[in-house]
Amino acid sequence: MPKIDLDAIEATNRTGYPMPFAADMGGRWFRRLAPAGGLSDFGVSHVTLKPGGISSQRHWHDTVDEFLVMLDGEAVLVEEGSETVLRPGDCAAFPKGAPNGHHLVNRTEADCTFVVAGSPDSGQCHYPDIDLLWDSAAGIYRHKDGEPY
Amino acid sequence: MPKIDLDAIEATNRTGYPMPFAADMGGRWFRRLAPAGGLSDFGVSHVTLKPGGISSQRHWHDTVDEFLVMLDGEAVLVEEGSETVLRPGDCAAFPKGAPNGHHLVNRTEADCTFVVAGSPDSGQCHYPDIDLLWDSAAGIYRHKDGEPY
Numbered sequence: 331m332p333k334i335d336l337d338a339i340e341a342t343n344r345t346g347y348p349m350p351f352a353a354d355m356g357g358r359w360f361r362r363l364a365p366a367g368g369l370s371d372f373g374v375s376h377v378t379l380k381p382g383g384i385s386s387q388r389h390w391h392d393t394v395d396e397f398l399v400m401l402d403g404e405a406v407l408v409e410e411g412s413e414t415v416l417r418p419g420d421c422a423a424f425p426k427g428a429p430n431g432h433h434l435v436n437r438t439e440a441d442c443t444f445v446v447a448g449s450p451d452s453g454q455c456h457y458p459d460i461d462l463l464w465d466s467a468a469g470i471y472r473h474k475d476g477e478p479y
Numbered sequence: 480m481p482k483i484d485l486d487a488i489e490a491t492n493r494t495g496y497p498m499p500f501a502a503d504m505g506g507r508w509f510r511r512l513a514p515a516g517g518l519s520d521f522g523v524s525h526v527t528l529k530p531g532g533i534s535s536q537r538h539w540h541d542t543v544d545e546f547l548v549m550l551d552g553e554a555v556l557v558e559e560g561s562e563t564v565l566r567p568g569d570c571a572a573f574p575k576g577a578p579n580g581h582h583l584v585n586r587t588e589a590d591c592t593f594v595v596a597g598s599p600d601s602g603q604c605h606y607p608d609i610d611l612l613w614d615s616a617a618g619i620y621r622h623k624d625g626e627p628y
Contacts, residue, residue, distance in 0.1 A: 367572020423516020
């Protein structure tokens with residue numbers, strides 16, 4: 331049936347980032363909803379950030395659109411040159427190709443939860459703060475000079 | 480900036496349905512978020528149903544994936560042969576090609592609000608309860624026998 335049984339989907343805090351960047355991701359717990367719901371045109375994840383957790387390293391995609399809506403709690407949207415608090419019901423969009431590195435940071439003492447949708451993985455993902463580049467064609471993370479991790 | 484200013488986007492209750500089906504849609508107020516946010520890979524709408532309002536005529540798409548998450552209030556998800564109450568935080572997925580006509584009905588005395596994402600319009604949309612068919616290639620609604628409205 332269309333309603334998704336969230337409790338039946340494993341929540342995980344795994345990450346594909348290489349060290350040391352992986353070490354920052356322990357407070358991000360997510361469930362992949364698209365495969366559970368039979369969707370393939372776009373991805374959807376249900377994400378909980380523990381206090382101190384971050385949604386990802388600050389990044390932007392060259393060919394992937396992203397959209398998120400806050401469900402519970404509060405997070406700070408950190409983007410290029412500014413910060414914005416997001417509360418339940420707030421929505422944010424990250425169009426592909428806009429070089430505005432962004433992520434969410436939970437600076438509160440309580441969990442926060444959001445849903446994020448995105449185009450299927452393609453192109454490159456850029457990380458302005460760290461020596462990291464996602465190369466989706468090769469399926470690997472690289473240093474900024476192109477060298478694989 | 481990525482946070483979407485919902486108040487700056489016009490909410491409308493317009494519908495493309497022909498009469499008499501259009502007459503049921505007065506209680507659905509929506510904002511198109513994808514164009515406002517610069518997204519083009521998928522659509523996103525922020526929808527409020529007034530008491531008695533419905534999200535659409537009961538329908539299914541042959542080539543469009545849909546996903547929704549409830550934000551406020553309560554709605555009944557009516558699908559083929561069953562009904563399910565959706566409350567804030569509940570998620571539902573409607574994979575393309577699954578012949579499970581669905582819509583949300585607000586049977587409460589208060590507004591309810593949800594966000595829905597979907598693939599770009601394509602293919603046909605089927606309405607099992609009424610004499611209606613959406614033909615996206617032609618951009619028109621038809622009777623089930625193919626005759627345009």
